[in-house]
Amino acid sequence: MQINKSELEAVAVKSAQYPESGVPEIAFAGRSNVGKSSLLNLLTRRKNLARVSGSPGKTRTINFYRINDEFRIVDLPGYGYARVSKSESEKWGAMMESYLENREGLLKVIQLVDIRHKPSAQDVQMYDYLKYFNLDGIVVATKADKVSSNQRSKNILEIRKTLGMSNADKIIPVSALKKSGHEVLLDEIEKLLEN
Ligand code: GDP
Numbered sequence: 001m002q003i004n005k006s007e008l009e010a011v012a013v014k015s016a017q018y019p020e021s022g023v024p025e026i027a028f029a030g031r032s033n034v035g036k037s038s039l040l041n042l043l044t045r046r047k048n049l050a051r052v053s054g055s056p057g058k059t060r061t062i063n064f065y066r067i068n069d070e071f072r073i074v075d076l077p078g079y080g081y082a083r084v085s086k087s088e089s090e091k092w093g094a095m096m097e098s099y100l101e102n103r104e105g106l107l108k109v110i111q112l113v114d115i116r117h118k119p120s121a122q123d124v125q126m127y128d129y130l131k132y133f134n135l136d137g138i139v140v141a142t143k144a145d146k147v148s149s150n151q152r153s154k155n156i157l158e159i160r161k162t163l164g165m166s167n168a169d170k171i172i173p174v175s176a177l178k179k180s181g182h183e184v185l186l187d188e189i190e191k192l193l194e195n
Pocket of ligand 1: 030031032033034035036037038039051078142143144145146174175176177178
């Protein structure tokens with residue numbers, strides 16, 4: 001699959017602001033600075049669809065992108081940014097919960113982790129949460145250019161183990177810098193849409 005058309009359809013902090021359901025949705029989650037905006041730009045072949053920020057933790061909204069007039073990519077707010085207040089992180093939790101628990105048409109949440117690091121406690125918590133809602137199964141390991149191919153395989157195993165991924169679960173290394181891995185991810189998205 002190739003993405004030829006992408007447009008921001010809605011920016012939401014509460015469910016009343018979500019676009020109409022009934023369109024299949026694939027959401028993306030991960031800690032701030034993991035490379036989510038860069039990946040979304042790569043997937044959509046747009047330079048600036050999602051913002052790439054040098055200062056993480058700014059996006060606290062759920063952004064809905066309409067893709068190829070066929071489905072939506074949903075950019076969930078990043079977590080794990082150290083400098084947010086308790087009330088901010090509670091707001092984040094409530095926002096995630098309201099979207100993940102009830103969203104009609106939500107097919108899968110693709111979780112992003114940095115290929116260089118062992119997943120954090122929050123990454124593990126997020127993946128457990130996705131498992132609970134049957135939304136788990138695809139993990140993207142970002143910034144694959146930052147490690148050697150030898151280290152890459154080792155780290156992928158470590159990520160699998162730490163997140164408690166099953167054998168059927170997929171982990172896809174991508175590099176927004178080298179523009180690699182995104183085709184594999186797009187194929188997986190296509191499969192989800194066909195089912
Ligand atoms: P977000 O906060 O998850 O949306 O992350 P961003 O896309 O804004 O990226 C955070 C930082 O990581 C930026 O400085 C990006 O340039 C950098 N980055 C993102 N993807 C890659 C990648 O594939 N390789 C490298 N080397 N850096 C990346």
